[in-house]
Amino acid sequence: MIDKGYLLGERYRIIDTLGEGGMANVYLAEDIILQRKVAVKILRLDLQNEPQTQARFKREALATSELSHPNIVSAFDVGTDHGLHYMVMEYVDGPDLKEYIRQNAPLDLHEVIRIMDQILSAVALAHKHNVIHRDLKPQNILMDKRGNIKIADFGIAVALNQSSVTQTNSVMGSVHYMSPEQTRGGLVTKQSDIYSLGIILYELITGTVPFNGDTPVSIALKHAQEPIPSIRKKDHSVPQALENVVLKATAKDPRDRYATAQAMQADLDSSLDPERADEPVFVPNHGNNNDKTIVLPGFKAPEKEQPTESDEETKPDKKEKKKDFWQNVKSHKWWWIFSIIATGLIIFIMIFALSGSNNKPHQVHIPDVTNITEKSAEKKLEAAGLQIGKVVKRQSDDIKKGHVIGTKPAAGNSMDQGKAIILIVSSGSSMVKVPNVVGDNYYEAAEKLENQGFDVVREDQYSNKVARDNIISQSIAAGVEVKPTQTTITLVVSRGKQVKPKINTVTLKDLHNYSLKSAQDYAKEHGLTLQINQEYSDEVEKGLVISMQPEAGTKVERGSTVTIKVSRGPKEEKDTTITKTFTVNYIGTDLNKDDKSDSKSGDASNKEDSSKGDHVQIYIKDDDHSLSNIYRDLYIKRDMSFSIPFSLKNGNGQLRVVRNRETVLNEKVTK
Template sequence: MIDKGYLLGERYRIIDTLGEGGMANVYLAEDIILQRKVAVKILRLDLQNEPQTQARFQREALATSELSHPNIVSVLDVGTDHSLPYMVMEYVDGPDLKEYIRKNSPLDLREVIRIMDQILSAVALAHKHNVIHRDLKPQNILMDKRGNIKIADFGIAVALNQSSITQTNSVMGSVHYMSPEQTRGGMVTKQSDIYSLGIILYELLTGTVPFNGDTPVSIALKHAQELIPSIRKKDKSVPQALENVVLRATAKDPRDRYPSAQAMKADLDSSLDPERSDEPVFVPTHGLNNDKTIVLPGFRPQEKQQEKPEVSKEDTQPEEPKSKKIFWQNVKDHKWWWIFSVITAGLIIFIMIFALSGRGDKPEQVNVPDVTNIAENRAKDKLEAAGLQIGQVIKRQSDDVKKGRVIATKPNAGNSIDQGKTVDLIVSSGSSMVKVADMVGKEYDEATKKLENLGFDVVREDQYSDKVPTNEIISQSIAAGVEVKPTQTTITLVVSKGKPVRPHNHTVTLRDLKNYSLKGAQDYAKEHGLTLQINQEYSDNVEKGMVISMEPGPGTKVDRGSTVTIKVSRGPKAKKETTITKTFTVNYVGDSFGKDEKTNNDKTDNSSSNEDSNSKGDHVQIYIKDDDHSLSNIYRDLYIKRDMSFSIPFSIRSGHGELRVVRNGQTILNEKVTK
């Protein structure tokens, strides 16, 4: 355990413990340079000498640092402190998804889709970079106070092209969310993550996991052998189309699952559409054993009969009942028997015509062909060849699908629909920067549709307003006119809930909050139903964290629900302090270093140590000199296996700083840093 107050890497002051794991402990810390809270994951002291654990820790840092997405916890820094590896990540102030489900279940269906869309968007990016998470579960999914999702803990993630994907490490993960192939120790693919996503979606919808047991082995066997329990039997309000998303994602055979997280997201987004209300239950096409003996209810094995003497065919012919013989004989003997025959024949013909005409009116059912990731014109030809008509063609931004190719169809591929029905195409317009439109004042549904068609993830936040009508946009998290990549951007729309219902005594005379602590001001605002807007600024006279001023001023009468703006002191600003950021790149030399060193040291015994060092990558040590650091101490100590860029902040009040970079024992950069 690291003591509170310890300054890690001469930059991150430990505040509190957030959690303890089998590989590492996580701490809340303050970045004293950028003055923000961060989460620091530190390898446990008792495991720092285990190569396998160190490799897993480095793999998590490498995997996560390559993934830049608003729904993935960002890695801000990686380093060592007295030979102890650590990783600095953004701090997410909120519960994990497991806790959120426990406290809020049952969830609204649109809330479930909003949460899953963020998770799927993040996993789609990871899969695009060929990174499989392998341990997706609600405990590894964090949620901030605004409802934004952040996926964490890539500790057992593995790149698809790594040779280390073996049967031994492929079964790592949480058994409640583990795919059948993982339980069997088989090869892990992107479809393994999709299975886990299906189980998470099941839990969001029902509040529980589908399989439980006394031991991990019994749970794993259920994943491998038993069908997912029906959601609609528990909750009829869940549409069949939405349950089908779970059934397809959790199919036992990976070939029956979604080909990508993006395809699962597209199907999920349309699962509440009215045109999918009559969708049949999803049935997998692979993994069915047609040779199995099916025992029907009530079936009993036939006992072996005792041998009987042979009986002639004449003897075995059942004798027609005597009454039946008399009836037909009377009919034939009657002089009008032929009229009876004609009427009977007419009735038979009428029934046959009616049956045939009814059969002809029923349209033939066809399966929607899979046209994802093929050109628009080819997709249209394929749909028309299946007897379907082309509906709307919706253009949407995509980082995963090339411009002009199909992202998904509505209804989704594999669904059975009437021949001649229309199918909408969602076609990629490519990945590019798009100017955010001004949605303020627009209806929420209209704004959401426009933004989602461009590829944005939209988060709704409700707020009372005296001026903006109900369900109209009050504000948006990204200003209009800013250029962003839609597929990597989440926009929060603040939506009006209309005027608040006010009690008879709905006015408040504001107290003077000057010299209140921030918490004291927040408590006062909460007690009197006020909204507090907080601005921070430096002050030489007011202590850090205390209120400098307020607007409206003390004594003003305001309505409950009104906004009060306060200025909070950040303390005195350091005089003449200058922060300079130096950016540089260290190239990875890899095997060439090993060969050169081995050649230059033939007469020594250092070749084996060079090979050991090279197996970890290039050894990089960074030294800096500024007002807070000395060249005699290592600032960063790490191994790299690719070209890596660094941005180092220097605090210089006077004079100059100095930067020195050593790679594999040789100084490759040594320069002064000036203001």
């Protein structure tokens, strides 16, 4: 345990304990530089010297830092303090999803879909980066006070191109949410995560997990052998289409599950549509691989009689019977025709078998060609027996221009020898203009954007003007210059025209303490017009509904206007803190190139070690700091962004940044 008040890494002051786990303890801390609360995960003292645990801890930090998504907990920093390994993460002030379900079950089905959409969007991004979580469960999903979802704990996540994915006899994750193939120690794929998502969706709808037992083994056996209990038998109000999403996601055979998290999200988003009301129950194509003997109707096997002694004596000799058979065949006038047909059939079967064995494709493993030149990758793939197909150019901040980002299919998979493989090559890191995809087909536009390096998130909504699966709008306007590898574009996609329900009246739900987004979703779902007014409130949290008119329980016609008051939070005095954000580029300059003459004379006292990176010194002037004192002094080995708060109650401030003894930024900061 770490004492309260301890300053970790000379930056993070420990405030309180948030939780204790088998691998690490989590603390609430304050970042004294950026003046914000953070969560700090510290590897337990008794595990500091275990290589396997350290590797898992580092893997979590790496996986989390690579996944930038609003529904994934952000990783800010990783380091060590007197031998203590720690990771600094975004602090989520709220319960985990398990606690939220326990306190609020049963949940409204629209709320279920809202929560699940956020989870699926985050998992889709992880899968796009070939990261499988492997331990998805409500306890690893956090919810802030506004209802926003954050997935955490990538401690046992593994990239698809890592060999450890194929290890067997290694059961990871939580058994209540574990796929059948995981319980058997088999290959863990993206479909394994989708199975866990199906169990989470089941729990969101029903408030309970589908399988329980006295031991983990008994629960695992149920996942592998027993069908998912029917949701509709417990609650007839749940549409069959929604239950079908659960059934498909939790199919025993991974081939029957959704191919992607995006496909599951698209199916889930339309599960409450009236046109899917009569949907039949989902039936998997591959079953459970538990084949049983089928007895045809009316068939009865003959009873076997025991031979008597007289029968044995009168039974003809086998050789004699065989001889009589062929004498009878040859004596028939058609025997030679039967012989020709039989001979021809045997020759045909032999030719077919031989040709089939010769034509059977040979499987080869796809080698890893990441971060090598395109030509080197082509030689390596051709040496493995593969052809080079389409070459896709993609922006990358991590891979040098002309070097390979990856392949499709990814390294580690197998494919037929001689088949063509797609090569993804870096076109370097640069700003590009966002293309205009409004009106285009979503699937074509998404592929186009992803090939440029963008992360694409899909949101569906009804439209009377835009055809189904075409794009209504994009979150970043066309023509804006951005870095694709650091940008997520949300595409609003048409679900087609909404079928008008037969019911023309709505009984208003109590929207008090709902978030504005939830109130808007409710109004859109029920065909209501929402008028929004904002006012300060000391009692209701900022962004939540204070009151509504007409009041809850009132019956109104569809199309009616509902007026809500949304809290702006308590009225505060004018903020005098200004935050200045800027980026210092890494140039990798030799800090001692100007001191070569000094080295000849033996004077090396003022030299700096260039292996540490670029030396950056930041000076600020505000109400609390003087420009003559160094505010931050550090070395960088990559481009680094800074956000510096200035307290300017009494006038203007100033910012000065020095890199490798040269001033690169010097400007005034005003209110």
